Amino acid sequence: MTDSFDVVVVGAGSAGCALAGRLAGRGVRTALVEAGGAVPPGDTPIASLAATAPGHALNWAYPVALARGREGTVPRGRALGGSSAINGGYFVRAVPADFAGWAVPGWSYDDVLPYFRRLEDDLDLGSDTARHGDRGPLRISRPAGRLRAPATDPFLAACAALGYPSEPDKNAGGPPGAGPVPTNAVDGQRVSAAVAYLPPPWGRAAPLDTLTVHSDLLVDSLVLEGGRVAGVRAGDVELHAEETVLAAGAVGTPALLQRSGIGPPDTLRAAGVVVRHELPGVGRGWSDHPSVYLPLRSGLPAPHPDAVAGQASLNWDSGTDPAGDLEVLLFARPFAPGGPEHLMCALQRPDSRGTLEIVSPDPAASPRLDYRYLRTVSDRHRMRAAVRVGAEVLRAARWRRAEGGPDGSVLGNDTRLDEWIQARLTTSVHLSGSAAMGNGPDAVVDAGLRVHGLSGLRVADTSVLPTVPRRGPAATAIMLGERTADLVSGQG
Numbered sequence: 001m002t003d004s005f006d007v008v009v010v011g012a013g014s015a016g017c018a019l020a021g022r023l024a025g026r027g028v029r030t031a032l033v034e035a036g037g038a039v040p041p042g043d044t045p046i047a048s049l050a051a052t053a054p055g056h057a058l059n060w061a062y063p064v065a066l067a068r069g070r071e072g073t074v075p076r077g078r079a080l081g082g083s084s085a086i087n088g089g090y091f092v093r094a095v096p097a098d099f100a101g102w103a104v105p106g107w108s109y110d111d112v113l114p115y116f117r118r119l120e121d122d123l124d125l126g127s128d129t130a131r132h133g134d135r136g137p138l139r140i141s142r143p144a145g146r147l148r149a150p151a152t153d154p155f156l157a158a159c160a161a162l163g164y165p166s167e168p169d170k171n172a173g174g175p176p177g178a179g180p181v182p183t184n185a186v187d188g189q190r191v192s193a194a195v196a197y198l199p200p201p202w203g204r205a206a207p208l209d210t211l212t213v214h215s216d217l218l219v220d221s222l223v224l225e226g227g228r229v230a231g232v233r234a235g236d237v238e239l240h241a242e243e244t245v246l247a248a249g250a251v252g253t254p255a256l257l258q259r260s261g262i263g264p265p266d267t268l269r270a271a272g273v274v275v276r277h278e279l280p281g282v283g284r285g286w287s288d289h290p291s292v293y294l295p296l297r298s299g300l301p302a303p304h305p306d307a308v309a310g311q312a313s314l315n316w317d318s319g320t321d322p323a324g325d326l327e328v329l330l331f332a333r334p335f336a337p338g339g340p341e342h343l344m345c346a347l348q349r350p351d352s353r354g355t356l357e358i359v360s361p362d363p364a365a366s367p368r369l370d371y372r373y374l375r376t377v378s379d380r381h382r383m384r385a386a387v388r389v390g391a392e393v394l395r396a397a398r399w400r401r402a403e404g405g406p407d408g409s410v411l412g413n414d415t416r417l418d419e420w421i422q423a424r425l426t427t428s429v430h431l432s433g434s435a436a437m438g439n440g441p442d443a444v445v446d447a448g449l450r451v452h453g454l455s456g457l458r459v460a461d462t463s464v465l466p467t468v469p470r471r472g473p474a475a476t477a478i479m480l481g482e483r484t485a486d487l488v489s490g491q492g
């Protein structure tokens with residue numbers, strides 16, 4: 001079967017839903033293609049991370065190497081809504097220093113602020129119209145009332161007692177501190193990108209005659225006609241378009257580019273793929289936040305069943321980054337009934353860079369992902385600092401270290417603390433920069449998100465962020481979808 005559209009968007013995740021919904025809303029005939037299916041109602045409550053478990057139907061479970069001797073399995077959303085349908089619901093914008101550091105013309109914080117405002121209806125702070133939106137499709141709120149966990153205020157009080165400043169609005173673009181986490185949830189109900197931007201039966205947007213949604217359809221490769229991308233191929237389906245936009249996420253997008261013969265020649269040849277267009281940066285030089293969980297027993301009552309797990313966070317400067325390169329996030333809900341609560345301690349501006357390589361042209365084969373975490377002295381030093389501050393917060397809150405948590409003999413000794421971290425090292429699942437924007441030799445897209453050297457092809461997902469932002473990327477991914485709608489329709 002072959003069909004034609006103005007625009008084909010690959011991937012109905014955070015960015016893809018926003019982009020497709022906005023384009024179709026302007027009368028652009030848009031096809032949205034998603035490998036996963038619809039999320040059954042009530043299947044991914046914001047309070048639960050059940051859909052992130054390996055083997056769950058709503059996620060891709062990628063086998064990965066996190067660091068030397070440390071392997072893992074990494075989830076990503078595989079559903080309408082993508083990772084926004086299964087993630088933790090922490091919805092904090094990238095900070096002004098992230099955009100300044102990327103230094104891509106047209107992508108300063110001031111340039112993107114209108115899109116952050118446009119995407120949201122901030123139920124707490126929407127009246128602050130200089131910083132916030134009050135009519136966007138994504139409803140944002142902070143834990144309050146019955147949905148504020150009993151541990152949240154003691155956590156914030158402990159941070160204050162240790163001298164950290166308060167940051168009551170983590171989306172204000174101000175200096176880092178301790179404050180409640182904004183979430184894309186209202187009354188405990190998740191508002192995924194599909195819920196916000198797609199019409200029924202997938203979401204709550206107004207009906208869109210110009211939108212065609214193909215779910216459960218895995219895109220194999222791009223249709224290349226010389227230097228022009230004419231659409232996508234998925235099994236025996238071909239969807240042609242004036243413009244193709246990849247929003248398949250920071251793993252799916254570089255993998256699809258490589259399968260289509262676009263990427264580093266050595267990687268493509270090793271995987272048995274014919275080189276069509278050399279772009280050395282596809283799948284290389286990306287970053288993500290390394291993290292560890294510090295277990296604790298607060299002795300406080302369990303949070304309300306609908307309360308989001310990640311309630312409040314402390315962001316601070318390790319000494320080299322005033323915008324805050326470290327984070328401690330309170331996970332007030334135990335991962336299993338009767339288990340401990342946790343402080344997630346994370347390095348938010350790592351030096352380490354990862355690689356992604358397909359191993360075969362088969363779209364069902366997982367790419368090889370090597371995070372290369374904690375390779376630098378500075379990363380190891382700052383990771384220790386994150387854990388030590390987490391332990392100080394725990395003590396200041398008068399909570400107990402739970403089984404497996406580091407005691408004084410570990411916290412006071414770099415070698416032992418490194419071993420403790422290595423044994424528990426995980427990732428925050430914030431991969432960014434696997435098809436980075438810019439003009440350098442490793443850049444994959446330009447400031448208009450067009451793939452260098454090809455026509456008819458853009459990328460709009462966290463692949464394009466040159467480095468992982470200092471905060472989780474969910475809000476920034478949706479901003480990218482909003483912005484790309486303007487770029488594609490000539491309004492940006």
Ligand SMILES: Cc1cc2nc3c(=O)[nH]c(=O)nc-3n(C[C@H](O)[C@H](O)[C@H](O)COP(=O)(O)OP(=O)(O)OC[C@H]3O[C@@H](n4cnc5c(N)ncnc54)[C@H](O)[C@@H]3O)c2cc1C
Nearest residue numbers: 011013014015035082083087088090219252461462472474
């Ligand atoms: C478990 C988990 C928890 C997280 N928690 C948080 C959090 O609390 N806060 C935060 O800020 N960030 C969080 N993140 C990260 C954040 O959710 C993502 O970075 C963001 O949603 C990425 O958006 P995206 O549009 O780039 O990609 P995604 O939302 O991942 O969307 C990509 C979509 O493309 C589809 N796709 C991929 N390949 C193909 C193909 N070949 N054909 C068709 N479709 C394809 C996928 O199925 C998916 O639906 C979390 C991520 C995960 C996985």
